[in-house]
Amino acid sequence: MLSPERRPSMAERRPSFFSFTQNPSPLVVPHLAGIEDPLPATTPDKVDVLIAGTGMVESVLAAALAWQGSNVLHIDKNDYYGDTSATLTVDQIKRWVNEVNEGSVSCYKNAKLYVSTLIGSGKYSSRDFGIDLSPKILFAKSDLLSILIKSRVHQYLEFQSLSNFHTYENDCFEKLTNTKQEIFTDQNLPLMTKRNLMKFIKFVLNWEAQTEIWQPYAERTMSDFLGEKFKLEKPQVFELIFSIGLCYDLNVKVPEALQRIRRYLTSFDVYGPFPALCSKYGGPGELSQGFCRSAAVGGATYKLNEKLVSFNPTTKVATFQDGSKVEVSEKVIISPTQAPKDSKHVPQQQYQVHRLTCIVENPCTEWFNEGESAAMVVFPPGSLKSGNKEVVQAFILGAGSEICPEGTIVWYLSTTEQGPRAEMDIDAALEAMEMALLRESSSGLENDEEIVQLTGNGHTIVNSVKLGQSFKEYVPRERLQFLFKLYYTQYTSTPPFGVVNSSFFDVNQDLEKKYIPGASDNGVIYTTMPSAEISYDEVVTAAKVLYEKIVGSDDDFFDLDFEDEDEIQASGVANAEQFENAIDDDDDVNMEGSGEFVGEMEI
Amino acid sequence: MSGLRTVSASSGNGKSYDSIMKILLIGDSGVGKSCLLVRFVEDKFNPSFITTIGIDFKIKTVDINGKKVKLQLWDTAGQERFRTITTAYYRGAMGIILVYDVTDERTFTNIKQWFKTVNEHANDEAQLLLVGNKSDMETRVVTADQGEALAKELGIPFIESSAKNDDNVNEIFFTLAKLIQEKIDSNKLVGVGNGKEGNISINSGSGNSSKSNCC
Numbered sequence: 001m002l003s004p005e006r007r008p009s010m011a012e013r014r015p016s017f018f019s020f021t022q023n024p025s026p027l028v029v030p031h032l033a034g035i036e037d038p039l040p041a042t043t044p045d046k047v048d049v050l051i052a053g054t055g056m057v058e059s060v061l062a063a064a065l066a067w068q069g070s071n072v073l074h075i076d077k078n079d080y081y082g083d084t085s086a087t088l089t090v091d092q093i094k095r096w097v098n099e100v101n102e103g104s105v106s107c108y109k110n111a112k113l114y115v116s117t118l119i120g121s122g123k124y125s126s127r128d129f130g131i132d133l134s135p136k137i138l139f140a141k142s143d144l145l146s147i148l149i150k151s152r153v154h155q156y157l158e159f160q161s162l163s164n165f166h167t168y169e170n171d172c173f174e175k176l177t178n179t180k181q182e183i184f185t186d187q188n189l190p191l192m193t194k195r196n197l198m199k200f201i202k203f204v205l206n207w208e209a210q211t212e213i214w215q216p217y218a219e220r221t222m223s224d225f226l227g228e229k230f231k232l233e234k235p236q237v238f239e240l241i242f243s244i245g246l247c248y249d250l251n252v253k254v255p256e257a258l259q260r261i262r263r264y265l266t267s268f269d270v271y272g273p274f275p276a277l278c279s280k281y282g283g284p285g286e287l288s289q290g291f292c293r294s295a296a297v298g299g300a301t302y303k304l305n306e307k308l309v310s311f312n313p314t315t316k317v318a319t320f321q322d323g324s325k326v327e328v329s330e331k332v333i334i335s336p337t338q339a340p341k342d343s344k345h346v347p348q349q350q351y352q353v354h355r356l357t358c359i360v361e362n363p364c365t366e367w368f369n370e371g372e373s374a375a376m377v378v379f380p381p382g383s384l385k386s387g388n389k390e391v392v393q394a395f396i397l398g399a400g401s402e403i404c405p406e407g408t409i410v411w412y413l414s415t416t417e418q419g420p421r422a423e424m425d426i427d428a429a430l431e432a433m434e435m436a437l438l439r440e441s442s443s444g445l446e447n448d449e450e451i452v453q454l455t456g457n458g459h460t461i462v463n464s465v466k467l468g469q470s471f472k473e474y475v476p477r478e479r480l481q482f483l484f485k486l487y488y489t490q491y492t493s494t495p496p497f498g499v500v501n502s503s504f505f506d507v508n509q510d511l512e513k514k515y516i517p518g519a520s521d522n523g524v525i526y527t528t529m530p531s532a533e534i535s536y537d538e539v540v541t542a543a544k545v546l547y548e549k550i551v552g553s554d555d556d557f558f559d560l561d562f563e564d565e566d567e568i569q570a571s572g573v574a575n576a577e578q579f580e581n582a583i584d585d586d587d588d589v590n591m592e593g594s595g596e597f598v599g600e601m602e603i
Numbered sequence: 604m605s606g607l608r609t610v611s612a613s614s615g616n617g618k619s620y621d622s623i624m625k626i627l628l629i630g631d632s633g634v635g636k637s638c639l640l641v642r643f644v645e646d647k648f649n650p651s652f653i654t655t656i657g658i659d660f661k662i663k664t665v666d667i668n669g670k671k672v673k674l675q676l677w678d679t680a681g682q683e684r685f686r687t688i689t690t691a692y693y694r695g696a697m698g699i700i701l702v703y704d705v706t707d708e709r710t711f712t713n714i715k716q717w718f719k720t721v722n723e724h725a726n727d728e729a730q731l732l733l734v735g736n737k738s739d740m741e742t743r744v745v746t747a748d749q750g751e752a753l754a755k756e757l758g759i760p761f762i763e764s765s766a767k768n769d770d771n772v773n774e775i776f777f778t779l780a781k782l783i784q785e786k787i788d789s790n791k792l793v794g795v796g797n798g799k800e801g802n803i804s805i806n807s808g809s810g811n812s813s814k815s816n817c818c
Contacts, residue, residue: 043685081689127723140805149806152659156691159803271803280802281694289689296680297659302687371801400801 044301046327047073049550050318052308053335055083056134056284056536057527059291060144060543061333063151066298067560068551073326074295075306077338081292084337084490084530086133087285087403090119090126093486096133100488107336107349107529111488118361119483130282130403131357131486134530135395135412137162137376138277139263140270143540145277148287150558156290158281160401163274164368164375165243168383168429169235173436193236200230200240205265207258214254222257223250242380242391246534248416248496249390250381263535276535278374280402284530308332308340313515313523331550332524339526344519346526349491353532354422356413356430359484363407364437365398373400376534379429386428390417393534394429408483416496416532423487434480494531494538502545525549620664620673624783625695626776627677627725629717630702631710632684635736638766639702640676643776648767667780674780686720693724697792698732698779703750705735705763706742711749718757728792730782731759734775739765 048070051058059081062074076083080092084107088096093113100111118124138145138159148154166173189197207214217225222241226232232240241247245260252260267275279286296302307321311332318332319325339346367375379392395412397403404410411433413426515522528542548554628636637658641647644661658678665672677696682688693699699721703710714733721731735750737743747763754761762778764771786792 081687145805154805155660156694158695159805160801161803271805277803277805281691286691289691293659293680293682293689293692296682301684302682303685304687373801 043303043324043326044071044073045325046329047071047301048328048330049073049333050075050308050311050326050328050331051333052076052338053083053527054081054288054292054304055085055335055337055527056136056288056291056530056539057542057546058083058333058335059085059288059295060147060539061527061546062295062300063153063291063298064543064547064557065550066295066300067151067558068547068556070330070550072295072300073303073328074292074300075303075308075320077305077307079305081289081304082133082285083288083335084134085284085288087130087282088133090115090129090131090484092126093131097486097488105337106339106346107491109489109491111486113487114482114485116481116483119359124405124408124483128405129359129410129484130285131359131410131484132283132285132403132412134284134490135397135534136283136536137374137395137534138279138536140267140275140277142263142267142535142537144536147540147558148290150560151291151294152562153287153290153294156293157279157286159277159279160374161272161274161372162276162278162374162376163372166367166375166377167239167243168377168379168432169238170383171432173377174235174239192231193233196231197236200226200232201265203230204258204262207262214258217254220254221250222247222252222254225254225257238380242378243376246376246378246393247391248532263537274369274372278397278401282403284536287536308334308338310340310342310520311522311524333527333546333550334521334524335527336529340520342519343521344516345521345524347493347528349493349529351416351492351495351531352418352422353490353492353496353530354415354417354426355486355488355490356411356423356426357484357486358411358413358430358482359404360409360411360437361407361481361483362409362437363399364409367396367409368398373398377433379425379432384425384428384432386421386424388415388417388425388428389421390415390425392417392425392429394433395534414532414534422489426487438480490529492529492531494528494533496532502541620671622670622787623673623675624697624780625675625677626698626700626779626783627692627696628700628702629679629683629688629721631704631707631713631717632681634702634704634707634710635766636700636702637678639700639734639736639764639772639775640678642766642769642772644676646769648769663776665777665780667777667784670784672780672784674776676776688720690724693721693726696725696729697783697786698730699725700732700734700775700779701759702734702736703745704737705745705750706737706740708744711735711745711753714753715757726792728786730779730786730792731757732775732779732782733757733759733761735761735763737765737767738763738770739768 049065049072051062051072051074054062054074054076058074062072065072078086080086080088082088086092094115096105097111097113099105100108116122119129120126148157164175166175168174203210203213213229214225217229222245223237226237226240240261241250241252241257244264245252245257246264247257247260264275271277292300292302309319309321311318311328316328317325318328334340336346336349367377369375375396377394377396379388379394381389381391384392392413392415395414397410397412399406399408411430413429415422415425415429417425525546527546528538531538544554544557547557628640630636638648640658640661644663659680660675660677663674663676665674677692679688679692682692701714701717701721703714705711718731721729733750733754735745735747738747750763751761760778760782762771762775764775766772783792
């Protein structure tokens with residue numbers, strides 16, 4: 001319910017708003033919303049909320065607040081949008097790396113960069129590439145996706161499907177057997193395994209209700225649960241936990257893993273036979289810009305190259321580096337990377353995320369499904385030469401994603417391993433990928449009989465044929481041409497979690513009461529750094545927690561609808577083509593009943 | 604989320620138009636970008652439309668050489684004020700209208716800066732057009748010859764218009780659409796709906812009829 005003291009929304013505040021309904025929910029935004037309000041020529045003297053940093057969480061928050069009716073000033077100290085979520089050109093990366101190593105970008109350390117002379121002075125230009133600092137994939141059934149639609153931000157973006165999830169095991173890349181058809185048609189799965197897998201899939205879609213099954217295992221590991229309760233063997237267990245669930249290690253708890261596995265399964269077939277989407281031209285960098293534009297349409301003021309110097313909680317005045325000031329009647333929200341000098345309240349960022357981003361000159365499309373330009377490769381614990389304990393995830397994007405030119409491919413590797421081990425694990429994963437690519441591209445494969453090949457433990461590689469060949473006898477003839485290599489360590493206060501939980505983001509609750517003399521950031525609220533999570537699941541939860549702190553309730557978070565100003569377009573896009581539900585086709589599993597958004601479940 | 608549908612952007616069955624063109628308006632604050640847009644799409648003029656918040660983009664379907672073309676006309680959302688237009692704004696733009704105010708010399712000199720920004724971020728093949736707006740005003744300081752000369756220097760076509768008097772407003776959009784259509788016909792530009800294979804449309808389906816369109 002909307003409280004009567006609540007601030008009038010963007011739609012209600014304008015003269016053209018003539019809806020006198022008792023309970024205007026969802027809010028209808030007239031199509032000329034805001035056009036009567038002349039904007040001042042300079043930055044406003046007074047705003048409701050000041051947000052510093054244009055990363056994903058801050059941008060979603062800005063848009064939510066702007067449409068709710070808050071007067072928002074949204075700044076960024078950088079001359080580009082995105083902050084921790086930015087999509088950068090190679091030249092921008094060069095500058096960023098220098099800044100990190102000078103210590104002027106907090107929460108990032110140890111940036112190491114190699115750039116081939118082919119970029120810049122060779123056949124590629126810096127602008128041909130869009131490199132994400134925190135790459136992410138969008139599950140087809142997720143809270144962020146529904147907000148993209150509600151806010152119409154999806155209209156600013158282009159999406160492509162991501163259906164290939166490979167697991168690396170025994171020196172091979174195995175493609176995920178993820179649909180019921182594939183499970184049934186897979187000649188190499190014993191009948192018993194098939195039945196057990198199907199039983200599990202049926203269970204997981206509605207797992208919470210079936211406490212008698214999982215409760216006894218609530219404090220045990222997922223692999224115990226799958227092995228004991230569903231009699232699944234290691235290959236299936238690993239696929240479920242690491243490829244489908246995208247969990248980080250074997251210690252993942254049962255409810256968390258179930259949640260993550262279901263996220264994949266309920267996302268499958270929402271838009272087609274794939275669970276996830278990737279935005280073109282870049283990931284969070286594009287999405288955050290989309291939300292910033294939406295916030296601007298809703299009336300927020302944007303200024304880049306604007307650095308916050310201090311905030312005085314008594315006078316409520318924020319001062320910027322260029323000398324300008326603004327009075328903030330409500331809250332100041334700051335990304336840790338945008339903290340002013342002499343800040344004393346930045347939350348501790350105790351978790352490391354190690355990342356390696358490579359651009360390879362090789363048109364290798366074997367990773368991808370036909371018509372796609374994206375793939376996930378997961379290296380489960382113990383699968384690498386380094387004896388990795390944590391997963392290494394590799395997110396692969398090709399030229400079709402428009403983040404790199406034809407003939408090149410981008411690999412985003414990351415791990416939640418802490419300390420110096422992390423780089424060893426990442427290097428081992430890189431080597432495995434390099435070997436696969438070299439063998440794949442080397443002329444004259446030794447013999448064609450190897451197309452279906454038995455690996456050491458009797459498992460057959462049916463898909464990704466060439467990639468699936470064992471590395472064991474292979475000696476590369478050449479080195480792979482790397483155009484770009486970027487290592488860095490990012491710090492975050494968000495643990496590598498299993499389930500998105502609002503408590504992770506509730507970091508500095510008492511901050512406003514504890515003023516430290518001389519601190520430039522008394523009374524401000526810090527947002528969280530992106531975590532290692534490869535999906536966008538944390539974003540909406542984090543933005544909602546902040547929204548509630550500012551507005552008092554999250555009831556009207558993106559609670560709006562737009563007046564339909566355009567010609568009825570049903571005929572234009574009515575060519576809906578329902579894909580057959582591969583999981584649900586001949587079973588009585590009720591997908592609708594388990595259709596909540598994964599990210600919202602724990603709120 | 605019931606009613607989500609899978610729609611392929613390239614599936615053209617039953618379309619009420621032949622192609623879509625994404626067109627951007629760019630220029631300093633107050634030159635009349637939104638007024639041109641509103642005048643063209645809704646045939647309205649309101650002098651108090653000083654600055655833009657609230658206008659996202661507008662759609663008008665027009666007839667170009669016998670083809671039904673859906674013009675998707677994007678406004679700056681006020682982000683031009685501090686030159687904070689997102690790079691994402693330029694994605695897929697096929698036409699870009701650079702607007703200045705003939706009564707404000709500063710907006711005219713800034714066109715070169717906007718031209719540079721456009722070249723940095725937009726598709727090289729995007730068709731540009733220079734527009735001197737407010738041609739009805741007696742306080743004009745930029746002559747039509749000056750506008751013409753700048754357009755020649757930049758190598759782009761030029762039109763003077765008045766959103767207030769509805770002079771040449773349709774000409775702006777029709778001229779640009781025709782030039783874009785020529786580029787599409789000669790395969791220099793890839794039209795939306797032709798070259799977007801593999802894109803997934805995520806707009807919600809019939810369950811919510813008030814959703815706006817997506818392409």
